[in-house]
Amino acid sequence: MKREWLARITVVMTLAGLPLAALGYQFGLRPLFSSQRVIDIAAAVPETGGFSPDSIQVRAGETVTLRFTSVDVTHGITIGPGLGIDLGQVEPGKIHEVTLTIDHPGTYTFYCTTWCSPNHWRMRGVIEVSNPDGVILSPLSDPVIEQLIAEGENIDAMPTPSQTHIGAGSPSLANGAAAITQLHVPTELYDTSWRRTHTPQQAFTLLRIQNIGAAQSDLVNAVAYLWYSEPPEQTVRLYEQNCAACHGQHGQGDGFAAATTAAKPIAFTDQPYMFNRRDDILYAKIRRGGMGTDMPNFGTLFTPDETWALVDYLRALSLQ
Ligand code: HEC
Ligand SMILES: [Cu+2]
Incomplete structure (x- = not known):
């Protein structure tokens, strides 16, 4: 059943909250030294665009780092279903990141958990995880x-x-x-x-x-x-x-x-x-x-x- 595919997800490393100024290395150089993808996601209230990008594509088994920043107010970042990833409150100018490997293809969602605006609950983005043939299973x-x-x-x-x-x-x-x-x-x-x-x-x-x-x-x-x-x-x-x-x-x-x-x-x-x-x-x-x-x-x-x-x-x- 669904429990099995949820259990196959491994979170390799969890969050680091760092001030933006310390991120010259993080933003500029780290991607050059590693084949692993680092994906920057900016969070803004839905009225000014929500998450950007709001859709990311990874391959099953690929390890990626997702790095969230806020460009306006404090947002809360959680990724589900069943991944158990809660990056907590991301204040403007701070960065919270997670490195994860999702083994099972499918569609996952990152979403805001802080009431940041009247349209807060529309603030969602998708992670599409494809299998080696490039096929993404539709949500169950x-x-x-x-x-x-x-x-x-x-x-x-x-x-x-x-x-x-x-x-x-x-x-x-x-x-x-x-x-x-x-x-x-x-x-x-x-x-x-x-x-x-x-x-x-x-x-x-x-x-x-x-x-x-x-x-x-x-x-x-x-x-x-x-x-x-x-x-x-x-x-x-x-x-x-x-x-x-x-x-x-x-x-x-x-x-x-x-x-x-x-x-x-x-x-x-x-x-x-x-x-x-x-x-x-x-x-x-x-x-x-x-x-x-x-x-x-x-x-x-x-x-x-x-x-x-x-x-x-x-x-x-x-x-x-
Ligand atoms: C943005 C406001 C909003 C949020 C956030 C929200 N709800 Fe609702 N909910 C409503 C409204 C409005 C209704 C009544 C209209 C309807 O049933 O669609 C409703 C109806 C429901 C119903 C239907 C009850 C029935 O008798 O049919 C359930 C159950 C429910 N909500 C559970 C939840 C749960 C659990 C959460 C959080 C995970 C949640 N809601 C978050 C606005 C909200
Ligand atoms: Cu929000």
Whole structure:
């Protein structure tokens, strides 16, 4: 699967942040002494051109050094998906470089992770890695999105309003852990792939059928408990770097850029709303982006695993 080709990438050397003045040797002479290519990439806000160049071509197995500078404001540079390269914040006049060898052909993306301008999230460039015959494999298709299309699910449709009022306030995860031991729980609710393709509301309905006399709050708390997982630190970081500007630090849809987007960013803290969303639809939206809504596509930046972890984090935000 995809894991294999991601694992074959080797990063030979990582960043060096040096003031420009010290770079006479770096810029002028180093390329003469080495057959290895050094590619200079200047970063500017998208309004004045974004990355330049914004497309570079390398051969599979070729070792190249990418040297990033900023010509205007501070930009953050990350390369993905799955490469684990984060060059951090590149201040104007500083240089951050990475020497890397990508063994597997395909298309990779370097992108900015600092909110540098209203169009910041458009700031991306591609690394096309060709095999010895010069062929570049197109980005891998996503089986989750294909499955949704095959089922006739519309990623852009808004959810149908909840039939059951699931109650106000935050569900209690602690209560859910206790309640679930007292309830009759259909086995599919414990199945991750079932939960990925169904809504918490559907799980609630199944629980209701099996536990006629149980308290509403116990059922809601049990469902919350099933969908909740403790977010890993790197996922929180990914969210803060890439999503918080619009969706808000705590998922309230109130990021500082929310006022500028064509559609209103979703508030993940809207619990009745999130109870009616399927995980795989949230996943598909993150990877494919919105249609004219200003929700960016992240399919070329994150691995599928990173995307699922983000979906889990959106759940955690909605359940806290
Ligand atoms: C530039 C602003 C912006 C950024 C940055 C952004 N989003 Fe969004 N997002 C939106 C807007 C606007 C919508 C609502 C319109 C739509 O669904 O296309 C949305 C919708 C979504 C939805 C769809 C929810 C649903 O019920 O269908 C998900 C999931 C989502 N965003 C996740 C993320 C994640 C995760 C990130 C970071 C990796 C992110 N967004 C970054 C603006 C943004
Ligand atoms: Cu930026």
